[in-house]
Amino acid sequence: MALIVHKYGGTSMGSTERIKNVAKRVAKWHDAGHQIVVVPSAMSGETNRILGLAKEITAQPDPRELDMIASTGEQVSVGLLSIALQAIGKPAVSYAGWQVAIKTDSAYTKARIASIDDAKVKADLDAGKIVIITGFQGVDEVGNITTLGRGGSDTSAVAVAAALKAQECLIYTDVDGVYTTDPRVVSDARRLNTVTFEEMLEMASLGSKVLQIRSVEFAGNYRMPTRVLSSLTDPLMPLEEEANSGTLISFEEDTHMEQATITGIAFNRDEAKITVLGVPDKPGIAYQILGPVADANIEVDMIIQNQSVEGKTDFTFTVPRGEYTKAMEVLNGSVKAHIGAGSIAGDSKVSKVSVVGVGMRSHVGVASQMFRTLSEEGINIQMISTSEIKISVLIDEKYMELAVRALHKAFGLENA
Ligand code: ADP
Ligand code: ASP
Ligand code: MG
Numbered sequence: 001m002a003l004i005v006h007k008y009g010g011t012s013m014g015s016t017e018r019i020k021n022v023a024k025r026v027a028k029w030h031d032a033g034h035q036i037v038v039v040p041s042a043m044s045g046e047t048n049r050i051l052g053l054a055k056e057i058t059a060q061p062d063p064r065e066l067d068m069i070a071s072t073g074e075q076v077s078v079g080l081l082s083i084a085l086q087a088i089g090k091p092a093v094s095y096a097g098w099q100v101a102i103k104t105d106s107a108y109t110k111a112r113i114a115s116i117d118d119a120k121v122k123a124d125l126d127a128g129k130i131v132i133i134t135g136f137q138g139v140d141e142v143g144n145i146t147t148l149g150r151g152g153s154d155t156s157a158v159a160v161a162a163a164l165k166a167q168e169c170l171i172y173t174d175v176d177g178v179y180t181t182d183p184r185v186v187s188d189a190r191r192l193n194t195v196t197f198e199e200m201l202e203m204a205s206l207g208s209k210v211l212q213i214r215s216v217e218f219a220g221n222y223r224m225p226t227r228v229l230s231s232l233t234d235p236l237m238p239l240e241e242e243a244n245s246g247t248l249i250s251f252e253e254d255t256h257m258e259q260a261t262i263t264g265i266a267f268n269r270d271e272a273k274i275t276v277l278g279v280p281d282k283p284g285i286a287y288q289i290l291g292p293v294a295d296a297n298i299e300v301d302m303i304i305q306n307q308s309v310e311g312k313t314d315f316t317f318t319v320p321r322g323e324y325t326k327a328m329e330v331l332n333g334s335v336k337a338h339i340g341a342g343s344i345a346g347d348s349k350v351s352k353v354s355v356v357g358v359g360m361r362s363h364v365g366v367a368s369q370m371f372r373t374l375s376e377e378g379i380n381i382q383m384i385s386t387s388e389i390k391i392s393v394l395i396d397e398k399y400m401e402l403a404v405r406a407l408h409k410a411f412g413l414e415n416a
Contacts, residue, residue: 002167003035003125007135007157010044011174012231013077016084023084025172025235026130030090032239035125037164039135039157040081042073047136047150063108067137067147070109071097074134074153082132092130095120097137097145102156104138104146107297111138111146112214113155116163133160154215162222169224171211172231177247178203178210180413181265185404188414192263194250199263199356202390206354207268219249261366262411263357267404269397271301271350272324273382275316276331278342281308288339289315289331296330298323302352302385302394312342316383318394324348350382351400354392355407367391373410379403 006029008022022040030036041047050069054061078094085092100120104111124131135153138146148155154171161169178200179189195203197220204213210228219226229246279285290300298319306314319327324346331344360366370391374381379402383394395403408414 001033001035003037003164004029005037005039005157005161005164005166005169007039007153007169007171008041008081008231009153009171009173010041010046012172013040013042013081014044016080018231019077019080019084021235022081022172022231023088023090025231026081026085027088027090028236028239030130036130037121037125037160037166038081038130038132039153039160040074040077040132041135041153042077046073046076064144067108067111067145070147071134071137071145074136078132078134085130085132090130091128092132093124094132094134096134097156098139098143100133102133102138102159104140104148106140106142106144106146108144108146110149111140113138113148113159116159118163121160121164148214149212151209151212152214154212155218158215158218158222158224158226161226162218162224166224169219169226171215171226171228173210173228174230174232175210175228176230176233176245177228178208178264180263181404181408182208182210182267185267185401186265186408186414189408190413190415192247194248195263196358197249197251198389199358200249202354202356202387203264203266206266206356206390206392207352208264208266216249220251223251225249260411260413261357261359261363262355262413263359264355265404265407265411265413266354266356267400268352269400270321271318271352271394271397272321272327272346272348273316273318273350273394274324274327274331275314275345276336276339276341277314277345278312279315279339281311281313285313285339286315289335290317292330292335293317293319293327296326298327298330302383302392304383318350318352318383321348349397350394351397352392352394353400353403353407354390355411356390358389360389360391369410370407373406374403377402377406 082092082094103115135156177191183189226249301318303317379399381393
């Protein structure tokens with residue numbers, strides 16, 4: 001007998017028919033003698049629908065109130081799944097985040113989990129119940145409902161698994177694992193049997209939405225075995241087969257690596273680039289530009305400072321596209337005058353494409369192959385950033401899919 005956490009995404013919970021299938025699958029695991037905790041997302045489209053209602057009222061809704069409404073999608077899901085399990089004779093109980101409690105900080109719409117109380121869940125499991133906990137939401141110190149950012153149910157699931165010291169966290173989704181790139185963009189992308197934790201962390205942070213980045217961080221910090229697999233298979237398929245399907249996130253030293261140079265290609269469509277032109281090249285300038293941006297809770301990603309000419313330089317950085325207007329406001333406000341910048345230019349139609357692989361450590365020439373491939377397609381590189389296991393380029397958004405396909409081919413990632 002093992003304690004296992006299942007997570008089901010929006011598509012997997014997308015209709016009452018699908019929820020009944022989830023119930024059958026969960027019941028199968030419970031019947032096999034396992035203790036099961038389930039963390040579902042809202043039904044697909046529901047979070048968007050709810051957030052859209054707020055946007056119909058005002059362009060900048062209060063984040064606390066957004067969390068109040070966005071969290072309701074998951075509350076419906078847990079109740080429906082519990083009802084579906086009870087309808088087939090299984091003991092089940094559902095909880096909202098605050099009932100568990102999953103405590104978070106108060107950063108509405110992107111809260112971080114601080115602690116999870118396992119007492120109530122453990123007692124229910126010991127009493128033979130299947131416990132269903134809302135994904136995506138938590139509660140702050142003073143009782144406000146918070147949410148963990150889009151795609152946050154992955155993080156709820158892995159965090160719950162870590163808190164309960166589960167044997168494994170199974171992330172059921174609408175694809176049958178982690179692929180070399182998004183199979184919606186490259187139809188002959190290949191499923192990976194294993195992906196190292198480091199690679200998954202890079203891919204998630206560089207835009208592969210199959211797992212929310214914080215879920216991968218939790219998996220790494222707690223060494224929680226985490227597997228991505230399909231919820232769209234026959235729910236009654238043999239349990240052994242299901243348990244070994246999909247993609248397992250491995251911790252490098254535990255696994256024999258597939259010896260490829262590049263493991264996958266990640267992309268993020270929604271980037272924006274800002275250039276502060278003609279800033280005096282003197283100590284403290286990066287801080288004076290980026291400090292106020294950070295204070296506005298805007299994440300900065302790629303950064304380039306040009307060679308200075310006659311004591312002046314240009315300073316370019318990228319932010320998530322959704323934060324572009326806010327970042328421009330911050331810079332055009334007090335910052336521009338304070339630092340004596342010439343002007344501020346922006347482009348909100350850029351995307352980032354990255355090649356990722358631990359094999360890069362022992363292979364040279366990955367960057368040149370990447371740049372040659374892009375140049376052969378006539379794609380201009382606007383910014384570059386690298387780490388030991390990834391190379392990212394910023395390009396015009398209209399070439400993003402072309403770049404992903406060309407690189408996928410150039411690095412031989414397609415299905416054999
Ligand atoms: P869920 O609702 O189950 O959380 P998501 O839509 O958040 O599902 O994540 C699954 C989707 O992630 C897939 O349908 C796929 O289009 C996308 N995706 C992006 N990159 C990858 C990748 N490298 N491997 C697999 N899926 C990917
Ligand atoms: N329902 C939330 C969202 O759409 C959380 C999740 O699906 O993981 O972002
Ligand atoms: Mg998701």
